[in-house]
Amino acid sequence: MNETFRPTLNDVARAAGVSTATVSRCLNEPDRVVPATRERVMRAVKDLGYTPDFGGRALASRRTKTVGAVIPTMENAIFARGLQAFQETLSEAGVTLLVAGSGYDSEREAEQVRALVGRGADGLLLIGLARPQATYDYLRQRGTPYVLAWNLGDTSDHFIGFDNLRAAAEIASKVIELGHRDIAMIAGVTSMNDRAADRVEGVRSAMRRAISEVKSFDVIEAPYTFEDGATAFDRLVRRTPRPTAVICGNDVLAVGAISRAKALGLGVPGDISITGFDDIDIASFVEPALTTVHVPHRRMGSAAAQVLLRLIANEPVEPRVEIGVEIVMRGSLGPPPGTTP
Amino acid sequence: MNETFRPTLNDVARAAGVSTATVSRCLNEPDRVVPATRERVMRAVKDLGYTPDFGGRALASRRTKTVGAVIPTMENAIFARGLQAFQETLSEAGVTLLVAGSGYDSEREAEQVRALVGRGADGLLLIGLARPQATYDYLRQRGTPYVLAWNLGDTSDHFIGFDNLRAAAEIASKVIELGHRDIAMIAGVTSMNDRAADRVEGVRSAMRRAISEVKSFDVIEAPYTFEDGATAFDRLVRRTPRPTAVICGNDVLAVGAISRAKALGLGVPGDISITGFDDIDIASFVEPALTTVHVPHRRMGSAAAQVLLRLIANEPVEPRVEIGVEIVMRGSLGPPPGTTP
Known part of the structure; x- marks a missing residue:
């Protein structure tokens, strides 16, 4: 890199009319700088093409x-x-x-x-x-x-x-292939969670591909505890038509769902099938063991x-x-x- | 505190015949100082009763x-x-x-x-x-x-x-009270783990208190996975006399043990009782639900x-x-x- 053309912290400070300490603070702790100053500094940073001098960081000792x-x-x-x-x-x-x-x-x-x-x-x-x-x-x-x-x-x-989306689509396709026509999903909370959102989208895409076969499809979201999976399952089985398969967005929800199904006297998978996602440890220790997406975490x-x-x-x-x-x-x-x- | 009588970093450096930077390094990054120097400095720290000046830290701003x-x-x-x-x-x-x-x-x-x-x-x-x-x-x-x-x-x-010891003694006493005479424990690994060690000691103390009743008592240690609990259970049920109760040092081991018991065709608790410790989420979602020590984590x-x-x-x-x-x-x-x- 040609150092001659590289703008320094001083150049930015001069361009923005602030001290170098203020520039530094804008870069490191922007919350501590009033918005107007921060904007002026960041504009100078951008205009000059300034990048902080982290050259020294490349030295192992630093x-x-x-x-x-x-x-x-x-x-x-x-x-x-x-x-x-x-x-x-x-x-x-x-x-x-x-x-x-x-x-x-x-x-x-x-x-x-x-x-x-x-x-x-x-x-x-x-x-x-x-x-x-x-x-x-x-x-x-x-x-x-x-x-x-x-x-x-x-x-x-x-x-x-x-690929969370593709894996979720695959497990949903398996469910459809086995003959399920009334299907529900207990998804993780999708807000600010691209993994949970992708899994919902994957399952939806499988449903769309099999639109002539699938009769009903429902999604509800639940937070990440066994109890939340159980509660969500309660809601789903009361719906008409009752789903014959519940695809869960993660194994924790699925284990909660299995537990509630059994408590309600429903056989898994005889009366209702349940699938998970992640293959956490407990997935192979519940009864019946969980069909799921194995992720090598x-x-x-x-x-x-x-x-x-x-x-x-x-x-x-x-x-x-x-x-x-x-x-x-x-x-x-x-x-x-x-x-x- | 009377500041006049408080030794400074300089005093320590002078007494040890090193720079203040070296004293500082001994206090903050002792591994980076050769042992002989470190010992000399730490002796001076001790002799002078030096404590680093963290007065400034009491200021919120610091x-x-x-x-x-x-x-x-x-x-x-x-x-x-x-x-x-x-x-x-x-x-x-x-x-x-x-x-x-x-x-x-x-x-x-x-x-x-x-x-x-x-x-x-x-x-x-x-x-x-x-x-x-x-x-x-x-x-x-x-x-x-x-x-x-x-x-x-x-x-x-x-x-x-x-009190890990007392809680473990209590659950072990419950097991004895119910009439179990051949008892085993699957403990967590006790090395550098005072919680696991205390739980073993608690169970042992309950056994000692009931020495005229308890016929056999065995302890094996296992790492913290469901599979380790299952494997340990395998070893215990092959012993003669076969234990009628297995006290586990934590719920993960207990869930693994229950799963293996059922896989071996043993009824829980009909043929063999199993207890846990911690009351993690899964404890109430396994079948049968786990008798355990509830810890409000x-x-x-x-x-x-x-x-x-x-x-x-x-x-x-x-x-x-x-x-x-x-x-x-x-x-x-x-x-x-x-x-x-």
């Missing part, structure tokens, strides 16, 4: 050997498992992981991203892709490498994930760490790592009642 | 509004739930939580404690009490407030926890946050907050086969 992750919730078996593998891979490289939970709140996620970058995180893991553009802008301005996991997008970001977490470490080291990386998922047929999905398979 | 937690593993529903509540309470106070996982390795825990304190954590949450004295010494030298959760100890630290996490926030603010706190636990009788524990309850 790295903090710390990586951050912001996950939607700490209280979720799915992230826990992938994150554990992410951490183990980082740990082998001598890198410490610090984790923050956003509570599925994109504003809080943005705060935590700034907190982690502000504490010197060399790179970040974020889940999925639905978040305000400002968060992406902040990371690019800071020059902080990041990877997005648990889904795949079509932006220029680095993804380590799988540990492999995904480990791959995310590898890509992030390479990004931090300025080494070439694949822009997109697709993690293969597959449907695992277990006991909870069968043909609808009254049919001969 | 605080980072970040708290750290080091938990044994990210892959564990029990910590996840308590931690989520811990975070929510911090979040209400505008404090960000950063979490690190130690993999049940006390050396790694020590590194992560230093990483978090080094990144400016205002205070720390640690799990249990079994860790090298050096970690406690480091925290005291740094003047970083910390709380210990999930257990109670008798040191001068701040505990927010429950969310309450504990929230209380830990409240105590830590007060410690950081230099407000008075209770040295020990005992969280009440209770035995929840569900379907998995009954009298031994061949008895009339």
